[in-house]
Amino acid sequence: MSKKEVKSVNYGLEKIFEGAQDFLPLLGTDYVEFYVGNAKQAAHFYKTAFGFQSLAYKGLETGSKDSVSYVLVQDKIRLVLTTPLTSKSKINDHIVKHGDGVKVIALWVDDARSAFEETTKRGAKVYLEPTVEEDEFGEIVKAGIYTYGETVHMFVERKNYKGTFMPGFKKWESDYNPTPVGLKYIDHMVGNVGWNQMDVWVKWYEEVMGFENFLSFDDKQIHTEYSALMSKVMSNGNGRIKFPINEPAKAAKKSQIEEYLDFYEGAGVQHIAVATDDIIETVSQLKARGIEFLPPPPQAYYDDIPNRLGEHRDMMKEDIGKLQELSIMIDADEEGYLLQIFTKPLEDRPTLFFEIIQRMGAKGFGAGNFKALFESIEREQAKRGTL
Numbered sequence: 001m002s003k004k005e006v007k008s009v010n011y012g013l014e015k016i017f018e019g020a021q022d023f024l025p026l027l028g029t030d031y032v033e034f035y036v037g038n039a040k041q042a043a044h045f046y047k048t049a050f051g052f053q054s055l056a057y058k059g060l061e062t063g064s065k066d067s068v069s070y071v072l073v074q075d076k077i078r079l080v081l082t083t084p085l086t087s088k089s090k091i092n093d094h095i096v097k098h099g100d101g102v103k104v105i106a107l108w109v110d111d112a113r114s115a116f117e118e119t120t121k122r123g124a125k126v127y128l129e130p131t132v133e134e135d136e137f138g139e140i141v142k143a144g145i146y147t148y149g150e151t152v153h154m155f156v157e158r159k160n161y162k163g164t165f166m167p168g169f170k171k172w173e174s175d176y177n178p179t180p181v182g183l184k185y186i187d188h189m190v191g192n193v194g195w196n197q198m199d200v201w202v203k204w205y206e207e208v209m210g211f212e213n214f215l216s217f218d219d220k221q222i223h224t225e226y227s228a229l230m231s232k233v234m235s236n237g238n239g240r241i242k243f244p245i246n247e248p249a250k251a252a253k254k255s256q257i258e259e260y261l262d263f264y265e266g267a268g269v270q271h272i273a274v275a276t277d278d279i280i281e282t283v284s285q286l287k288a289r290g291i292e293f294l295p296p297p298p299q300a301y302y303d304d305i306p307n308r309l310g311e312h313r314d315m316m317k318e319d320i321g322k323l324q325e326l327s328i329m330i331d332a333d334e335e336g337y338l339l340q341i342f343t344k345p346l347e348d349r350p351t352l353f354f355e356i357i358q359r360m361g362a363k364g365f366g367a368g369n370f371k372a373l374f375e376s377i378e379r380e381q382a383k384r385g386t387l
């Protein structure tokens with residue numbers, strides 16, 4: 001990892017925990033697992049459209065009789081796409097209820113047993129007791145706890161493992177290898193929770209996981225003419241893991257969070273934000289490969305960019321016309337600026353979507369874009385008849 005990247009993912013948040021013992025040291029995101037209806041086709045989509053590479057596979061050929069999983073990689077991001085093979089698999093229940101979506105946010109740890117012990121003694125609900133999996137490349141220790149909804153945090157200890165991904169998987173060699181689009185690592189993952197549940201989960205991340213509430217936005221800041229939401233950003237001790245938590249707020253029409261909760265049938269992951277060093281190139285590639293993004297904010301938004309950038313105006317390298325052409329949004333805070341764009345939902349249910357983000361020093365989440373962004377989402381909701 002280059003010096004610049006270390007700076008961009010750490011955010012100086014170590015200071016929050018100075019002097020305090022971090023009882024849950026997290027090294028990073030290990031993988032994100034989706035339960036999907038047809039993993040073979042989903043894998044093709046994430047390779048073709050998002051430039052992920054084939055990494056590992058588990059299925060009938062490897063002795064897995066119950067489910068199939070495809071592991072995809074792009075720089076530090078690993079996605080696992082899993083489908084049940086029989087009607088008896090419990091994975092079906094998840095898909096029937098939620099549609100395709102994120103089941104597991106796996107966290108890379110040095111000691112999975114300790115992570116499990118520390119979090120369960122603080123009240124975490126058990127998903128998987130510490131389990132050792134072995135093959136000729138060594139061993140992995142896994143342990144899981146539930147977070148919001150049916151979503152799981154899996155602690156993954158891989159310091160004694162040299163294989164491609166995990167025991168049970170074989171290396172996936174494919175003749176079809178579309179080029180990557182420049183996605184580097186997961187910047188943050190956002191959870192949507194129900195009415196009056198945001199603070200419950202903020203407290204859960206504080207008490208059970210030792211996270212800090214690093215930024216908050218109330219419904220006065222995040223609202224449009226029609227709808228509103230509230231959001232609090234939780235961060236772990238070294239700042240590598242950031243989980244904003246959203247809940248709907250009362251307004252004239254239906255909050256986009258409520259629409260999500262209706263269609264996901266409960267709390268779950270709303271979006272995965274992935275970082276790039278060159279958003280113009282990444283988004284140009286994604287568009288050429290068929291990814292649909294939210295429509296652009298109005299002309300006035302782009303006309304106002306020099307004002308919004310303030311003192312960071314001179315450091316901006318990107319051409320505003322080019323950003324507008326690609327519908328990329330821009331926001332600034334005291335430390336710099338950021339560029340971001342949001343895909344439309346990637347499933348037929350209006351649930352999970354991706355954000356592409358390029359940080360140029362800014363540590364925020366694009367609060368200055370919320371209004372323009374949500375107006376754009378509402379135009380999409382209106383088309384679906386769910387506003």
Ligand code: FE2
Binds near residue numbers: 188273365
């Ligand atoms: Fe985001």
